[in-house]
Amino acid sequence: MLIVMQHWATDYDIERVKKTITEMGLKPVAIPGAERTAIGVIGNQGWVEDSPLRTIKGILEIIHVTKPYKLVSRDFHPSDSVVRLGGEVKAGGKSPFLIIAGPCAIESRQQIFKTARFLKKLGVPVLRGGAYKPRTSPHSFQGLREEGVALLAEVRKEVGISVVTEVMSPEHVAMVAEKVDMLQIGARNMQNFDLLKEVGRTRRPVILKRGLSATLEEWLASAEYILFEGNPNVVLCERGIRTFETATRNTADLSVVPLVKAASHLPVIFDPSHATGNRSLVSPLALASVVVGAHGVMVEVHPDPEHALSDGPQSLQFKDFERLQRQLKAMAQFIKMPSKGL
């Protein structure tokens, strides 16, 4: 439930609303706006009988939200959220199109430093690299784990690039959050609710990937877990969904990008590498995501994809990545010029 106050409502009116909500056994969250204040109500299940509120002065409208999420919705926060990664790096709103790139997994000091220096030179602001790897089989490479996180922290300092890495277990969150700029929740953990709560207790920016068969509504409800714990710095990431089609690893759902932007104020980026599983499709789909309005992309790039320990077939080589970066820049620039026809 959302209580929208009149623009002339006094602090006293607002306090009265909040007190009444508390007396109803629920929790009020004030959302101050430029023109008027709204008060969100959380903690209820289903419909709330609103008669105790209806007689309070200064209320413009009582909106009953029936979605499983509130804090992430546009109703609660009409303007775009911008997530800051430290320094100048930002995602969302009118920030520059964000490119995050790097190998699927951190494999060695040499591999991650080489990639980081390459990206730094190109001006790519964020390096991705998996330390904890969610692999289907326990017999596959599980990542360098703590050692990988330490390497990433070293790279970050020495090369001067922001870093993002996946966390898979609540117990690692605090340690990893201290060493990197941004945490990632992978598709397989989109509904690992204790993990969502744990990253919600930090203030580190979080990339939340869409689950393999998650609906838009479920995805936003998972983001709600993070915001509800107090961390507003969530960036959503579409990475393809599971369908009957076997020609691609997943089916990229680009329609979801404008739908996310209509339903939520959070930034949304696109991962063309996992969405396709096929190097030759990464560039065209990445460019298409600019067109549908994504705030950025996360792309797998590897100094030697043929010998990558995971996801080699979908990783770009350095020279292909360079070309893609140029194309993304050109496209982002083109898209922002409505006077030139768009």
Added chain:
Amino acid sequence: MLIVMQHWATDYDIERVKKTITEMGLKPVAIPGAERTAIGVIGNQGWVEDSPLRTIKGILEIIHVTKPYKLVSRDFHPSDSVVRLGGEVKAGGKSPFLIIAGPCAIESRQQIFKTARFLKKLGVPVLRGGAYKPRTSPHSFQGLREEGVALLAEVRKEVGISVVTEVMSPEHVAMVAEKVDMLQIGARNMQNFDLLKEVGRTRRPVILKRGLSATLEEWLASAEYILFEGNPNVVLCERGIRTFETATRNTADLSVVPLVKAASHLPVIFDPSHATGNRSLVSPLALASVVVGAHGVMVEVHPDPEHALSDGPQSLQFKDFERLQRQLKAMAQFIKMPSKGL
């Protein structure tokens, strides 16, 4: 099976190959190329024992094709096919980005003439309009049928615009093919094999939509039916696939566009209206399809979407279509300028 001849192979060598194939109970199809001839073998099921061929002079290579299609594949026809719709209108290869637009269903003389004149004025080369409507329920509007086809023929003549309409039954094919420029096979009929054969017996260009849950391979195999009957003028059309996601009518699979182009020489277009079912998503997805390499789009536009007898919620209004057309032109132009960064 595909037999690729040496560039120095004589007509006699080629005839000997063809004769041997016939003696093996199969059917040879010569595919003359600029440099050398290839001979396709059709009619076999599964693996063909090729020893009778191996001793013939002038054979460079015998390629065993394991796909369920041959004539539609790039192996058989390495260069892009261009499908001509009459006059200057073409689809595929380096032809201009093709825009096909019009209402889901022909509802009245006034509606279809108004739309046709609007499109003609904008320079849109092809008008779509359903006469036979495949509706889930027999209690929904079934289309004006023969009357609709007659109206389309009238529009074509009076307004001077190419027209495309769906056929649903083999018995209507010959009649409709005489009156329109292009036939359409809808998603629900992608594996209506008798219908495919019937349109294959005409020489009219055919739009073949992808089935609701068809894999890329099945879709191309359906196109193979049309080519196998002798009609090479097939344009493939991606229109979204069925998934668990309910926020859109279907899930647009844009990855399939570059995959089609890699596997086949046929043109491929995109239908953002059915792929999303949501007017607000039509323009961003249409523009994205240009980026992934589609040869054109087919878009639903209606003079009065709110009162359309079918698919109103996904139909564009005239003014929105005009804007989209400008955007598509700008994007197509931009994409073709690799010197400017792409």
Added chain:
Amino acid sequence: MLIVMQHWATDYDIERVKKTITEMGLKPVAIPGAERTAIGVIGNQGWVEDSPLRTIKGILEIIHVTKPYKLVSRDFHPSDSVVRLGGEVKAGGKSPFLIIAGPCAIESRQQIFKTARFLKKLGVPVLRGGAYKPRTSPHSFQGLREEGVALLAEVRKEVGISVVTEVMSPEHVAMVAEKVDMLQIGARNMQNFDLLKEVGRTRRPVILKRGLSATLEEWLASAEYILFEGNPNVVLCERGIRTFETATRNTADLSVVPLVKAASHLPVIFDPSHATGNRSLVSPLALASVVVGAHGVMVEVHPDPEHALSDGPQSLQFKDFERLQRQLKAMAQFIKMPSKGL
């Protein structure tokens, strides 16, 4: 819309309702019942303004049906329909569990006669055999077509067994309907509406298979096409749906059987061969379908599955089929004895 009359309503009242419906531009269908008459209204799109009816005497209730089907629903026809195949053979209601068996495709006189005699000896009432084969690729065996239908007609006469075969094109329906006891609409043609209408114009019993990605509602709406044309003899057949799982050809959806029975009065059978694509799963799933309430099964059996021209891997050998038949009988008997624990 459904108008339920009072039990004391007179013929005059009923006529008045029908006349009013006609004047509203719609079509009334009287559904006489044991206790009272109901009048169905068809031909409307969406909601019907019912005020012209509300003042007529003798109306108990006006029910607005929002489903895309009416004639197939339990509301229109509360008791189970029983479809008669000729002679003693029946499907639905309290008829004995129906077994339909035979090869995927009719391959030769010897093959179909051998199978028919084997089934006749076992007391299996219906032989299936494909003459027109819907194959993904034109390069696969397309069936013996007219020759196959003729063979089936011969078998029917000589062996004395009922026969069912698939029709794929409206133009074949009348000819095939004359020669066989039952027609089949395959999964790929579930929304081939002109074909549905054509079989609706015969009075031959029809097996309507569920489409590869059809919802329950769409499937029933397709059946509605057949009933709407005047043929009430429809038997629905679940044959598995398409999902991401690749370990089976399709995913058998056994839940749909009780759902069909709750929503519709039509008989529903199960095809474990296509639903699994795997011989070892045919018997367990066939037995499970008895338990969920299916009225019968359609099973592929072949004298020599290893050399079948289609669907060999899912066809049972004669000895396995014999064992399955015994098991089905035992299970059907067990299920019907609630006094013994169920």
Added chain:
Amino acid sequence: MLIVMQHWATDYDIERVKKTITEMGLKPVAIPGAERTAIGVIGNQGWVEDSPLRTIKGILEIIHVTKPYKLVSRDFHPSDSVVRLGGEVKAGGKSPFLIIAGPCAIESRQQIFKTARFLKKLGVPVLRGGAYKPRTSPHSFQGLREEGVALLAEVRKEVGISVVTEVMSPEHVAMVAEKVDMLQIGARNMQNFDLLKEVGRTRRPVILKRGLSATLEEWLASAEYILFEGNPNVVLCERGIRTFETATRNTADLSVVPLVKAASHLPVIFDPSHATGNRSLVSPLALASVVVGAHGVMVEVHPDPEHALSDGPQSLQFKDFERLQRQLKAMAQFIKMPSKGL
């Protein structure tokens, strides 16, 4: 890789094989059998060059396993595993058909005691009850958490019934494992690999539910994580998969039960409540699962489903559960009597 030894191989031969595997950087696992020993090799990624082994005496065969799982496969452990829950309660092999029942969530002392006593009286051996609840939205009831676990431990002691509850976070595993007889990994956590590893470090029996869109292979690979950490007591549970069909909450995949049994030695049970989401479908599907060979079922039952805090629509009332239990017993007995026709 699996090295199968000759029946006459000596301990010395076996040791030599194990030593060589260790020298290859891999880990040998001896699997003693009645007739001969096999040695499993784990820790490799992809193909292992086996030439160092080929010259060792006493090796019958070297089998290269290409599946992502080994310890859970029938190749490694040909006979059925039986998982013991404490006391007489067992799952798998020829153990009696196992019934696990209880509410979705523990809501109050009264609710869980009432249900436990009801089940105890009926002879149901295992009570389920969720303490940690994975809910799509943070605004839904999240379970009584620690308090719920304590209630379950009390019930277990006072009523004398085995108990199973879900764990969602690695940090809770040790505490919960001490208080209950069996742990559950929910569908949303099937690929929460750190959680899998943690339950793998206990010796408590674990129910591993299939993920919402998990293939059979992925599901078995998740079980492999638990066995690989040393806990062999895994019971797999099919609970429906996500498809386009909206008439049921999920689509029950009963074919997967015999497929699991062919591929793995682990017990497999079925959850008809989540697989359908619809009370009226629970009993027919539960009975069908007996027929396809499930080792048991897990069913939601609630003293007052209409007021349940979660999953009310799919929970059985006490009287319906009693009837289902009788039916399951009768069916299990019937199925095991092949002399009577099956």
